[in-house]
Amino acid sequence: MTEESEAIRAVRLRHPWRVLAAIVLVLLLALFVLDAANRPAFGWAAFAQYLFDPRIMQAALNTLALTVYSMVAGVLLGVLLAIMRLSPNPVVKSVAWLYLWVFRGTPVYVQLVFWGLLATIYATIDIGIPFTAPWIQFETRDTIDVFWLAVIGLALNEAAYMAEIVRAGIMSVDQGQNEAATALGMSWTKTMRRVVLPQAMRIIIPPTGNEVISMLKTTSLVAAVPYSFDLYGRARDISAATFDPIPLLLVASAWYLAFTSVLMVGQYFLEKRFSRGIGMERQTRRGSDAGRSGAVTTATGPVPGVTTTAGASSAAGSGSVETDGNEPENRPVDPGQTPTGKESG
Amino acid sequence: MTAMLTSERRSDQAAAAPGSGLMVEARGVSKSFGTNQVLRSITLDVKRGEVMCMIGPSGSGKSTFLRCINHLENIDAGRLRVDGRLVGYEERGDKLYELKPKVAARQRRDIGMVFQRFNLFPHMTALENVIEAPVQVKGERKGVAVERARALLERVGLSGKADAYPAHLSGGQQQRVAIARALAMEPKLMLFDEPTSALDPELVGEVLDVMKQLAASGMTMIVVTHEMGFAREVADSLVFMDGGVVVEEGDPREVLANPQHERTKAFLGKVL
Ligand SMILES: Nc1ncnc2c1ncn2[C@@H]1O[C@H](COP(=O)(O)OP(=O)(O)OP(=O)(O)O)[C@@H](O)[C@H]1O
Numbered sequence: 269m270t271e272e273s274e275a276i277r278a279v280r281l282r283h284p285w286r287v288l289a290a291i292v293l294v295l296l297l298a299l300f301v302l303d304a305a306n307r308p309a310f311g312w313a314a315f316a317q318y319l320f321d322p323r324i325m326q327a328a329l330n331t332l333a334l335t336v337y338s339m340v341a342g343v344l345l346g347v348l349l350a351i352m353r354l355s356p357n358p359v360v361k362s363v364a365w366l367y368l369w370v371f372r373g374t375p376v377y378v379q380l381v382f383w384g385l386l387a388t389i390y391a392t393i394d395i396g397i398p399f400t401a402p403w404i405q406f407e408t409r410d411t412i413d414v415f416w417l418a419v420i421g422l423a424l425n426e427a428a429y430m431a432e433i434v435r436a437g438i439m440s441v442d443q444g445q446n447e448a449a450t451a452l453g454m455s456w457t458k459t460m461r462r463v464v465l466p467q468a469m470r471i472i473i474p475p476t477g478n479e480v481i482s483m484l485k486t487t488s489l490v491a492a493v494p495y496s497f498d499l500y501g502r503a504r505d506i507s508a509a510t511f512d513p514i515p516l517l518l519v520a521s522a523w524y525l526a527f528t529s530v531l532m533v534g535q536y537f538l539e540k541r542f543s544r545g546i547g548m549e550r551q552t553r554r555g556s557d558a559g560r561s562g563a564v565t566t567a568t569g570p571v572p573g574v575t576t577t578a579g580a581s582s583a584a585g586s587g588s589v590e591t592d593g594n595e596p597e598n599r600p601v602d603p604g605q606t607p608t609g610k611e612s613g
Numbered sequence: 614m615t616a617m618l619t620s621e622r623r624s625d626q627a628a629a630a631p632g633s634g635l636m637v638e639a640r641g642v643s644k645s646f647g648t649n650q651v652l653r654s655i656t657l658d659v660k661r662g663e664v665m666c667m668i669g670p671s672g673s674g675k676s677t678f679l680r681c682i683n684h685l686e687n688i689d690a691g692r693l694r695v696d697g698r699l700v701g702y703e704e705r706g707d708k709l710y711e712l713k714p715k716v717a718a719r720q721r722r723d724i725g726m727v728f729q730r731f732n733l734f735p736h737m738t739a740l741e742n743v744i745e746a747p748v749q750v751k752g753e754r755k756g757v758a759v760e761r762a763r764a765l766l767e768r769v770g771l772s773g774k775a776d777a778y779p780a781h782l783s784g785g786q787q788q789r790v791a792i793a794r795a796l797a798m799e800p801k802l803m804l805f806d807e808p809t810s811a812l813d814p815e816l817v818g819e820v821l822d823v824m825k826q827l828a829a830s831g832m833t834m835i836v837v838t839h840e841m842g843f844a845r846e847v848a849d850s851l852v853f854m855d856g857g858v859v860v861e862e863g864d865p866r867e868v869l870a871n872p873q874h875e876r877t878k879a880f881l882g883k884v885l
């Protein structure tokens with residue numbers, strides 16, 4: 269039997285319902301767009317007028333700055349907390365746990381209000397030996413302005429979430445990696461920096477990308493501090509004067525959407541960078557000698573963690589707000605529904 | 614390394630070696646995990662240049678013993694010396710002091726370890742794996758390290774694979790890179806923990822060949838293995854462990870052909 273097998277030429281199965289559903293969806297969408305374009309309430313003329321308004325552009329920059337500063341500080345503190353949680357020292361571990369408990373257990377909005385009240389709670393910041401006269405004393409109100417209070421509030425909250433993400437990443441790295449590095453004489457820090465963290469990055473980056481996107485939107489809550497020069501705050505203030513909130517909400521949304529789109533592209537490239545050497549899995553371990561040693565069978569399977577990214581990265585792809593599946597999260601992100609609306613002044 | 618490459622049979626070296634002839638000296642070494650006593654008063658000597666094979670059923674404590682030698686585990690009782698120095702402790706007066714992590718790490722540099730599951734760093738190429746420790750731990754210049762790494766990769770028959778990532782190498786190739794990586798630190802003792810157990814049968818030979826060549830060059834080696842052919846051909850001594858004790862020890866050909874203990878007989882009956 270050397271002849272070539274016959275290629276399959278069959279009549280393709282038709283999916284009439286799929287086609288129908290698609291048509292209905294497209295029609296509905298077209299209807300909505302047509303209607304929206306002509307609906308006066310959306311105020312497209314005002315939208316066009318304010319989209320590149322200098323005040324809005326400055327506010328967009330402020331929102332970006334809030335996001336970047338909070339995120340950088342949040343990631344650094346998160347790594348520290350993650351390492352603390354993995355520490356063998358029970359006190360260090362508990363302190364980290366306590367931090368997560370408080371900062372994940374209270375709404376970020378409430379935390380931001382607290383930060384706004386910092387100067388009321390602690391009128392001065394003293395540096396020196398406790399219970400003695402301070403060496404240096406700052407007036408809290410003069411030292412830290414509301415922008416930085418907002419950054420502190422967002423960053424400390426973010427750190428709690430990043431800590432869990434980093435910890436999951438570190439724990440996803442095979443223990444054998446640690447062992448091999450240690451056996452080569454590498455110190456704990458070297459092992460972390462050169463071996464464990466680079467591999468953990470693959471697990472850490474997808475949810476971190478989501479965190480950045482989520483942070484960008486959470487900055488709309490800084491009115492709680494109150495800081496009002498961010499994108500949403502500015503849009504709200506302008507519309508308070510024009511008595512026409514809808515076009516400015518659209519303006520703010522357009523900017524948020526533009527930023528998140530750019531972030532999603534950046535995330536894609538970062539993910540590619542950190543899958544170095546692991547992108548192409550290949551089965552190299554088999555339990556072929558299993559009969560001789562019980563341990564061999566456990567060695568089967570791909571490098572741990574490779575599959576676990578799938579869920580998170582697909583969530584990133586769809587621009588979802590959730591950090592990852594196992595963290596119940598309830599951070600308000602819709603600018604239109606925040607309770608800040610009435611206190612803009 | 615070059616001296617090692619060119620040296621003749623190891624017995625000559627062992628005779629010429631300075632200090633006591635012992636590379637590893639275990640005296641009553643014991644180790645428990647919780648209530649599970651895994652090593653029960655192990656007493657063993659490994660001479661400089663000797664190749665010792667260890668066999669024994671699963672769970673008998675072979676891996677744990679190797680890990681103790683490399684101080685990946687602390688021992689609970691007894692004394693364990695490598696090249697005359699206590700592992701993980703320092704003896705001052707009649708007291709033992711635990712070593713600082715830095716000093717313990719320095720001790721490990723001189724002991725190479727090869728794992729059943731290779732444990733190559735997957736985010737680094739073969740070459741990067743081999744130069745990692747010399748550059749990062751010893752502070753060797755990168756150019757020097759690369760040159761030596763290339764020589765080592767050639768020695769294990771992988772000169773063409775320097776830029777390949779572990780995921781693109783076969784199991785046998787990965788294990789040979791792992792051996793090169795360990796050798797790059799110029800260890801005086803090599804520990805192998807079932808280096809061929811995770812390999813397809815047709816790949817076992819290439820790894821054993823590298824190990825044979827290493828043995829012939831005079832390296833002191835402790836090899837946990839179930840490759841009886843390797844033990845018979847290469848090893849100077851064979852240790853049979855069971856339940857955390859050394860049941861039988863001697864010339865590999867003799868032990869394999871003519872085991873003295875019932876437990877050894879039963880075990881060999883199953884694996885041979
Ligand atoms: N880190 C650990 N914590 C608790 N128990 C351990 C640990 N490592 C090993 N053990 C136990 O010690 C015993 C000996 O294990 P070890 O790995 O040394 O055996 P082995 O002789 O190498 O077996 P194998 O042939 O399966 O590799 C086993 O019962 C194992 O469960």
Ligand SMILES: [Mg+2]
Pocket residue numbers: 563675676677806807
């Ligand atoms: Mg073992």
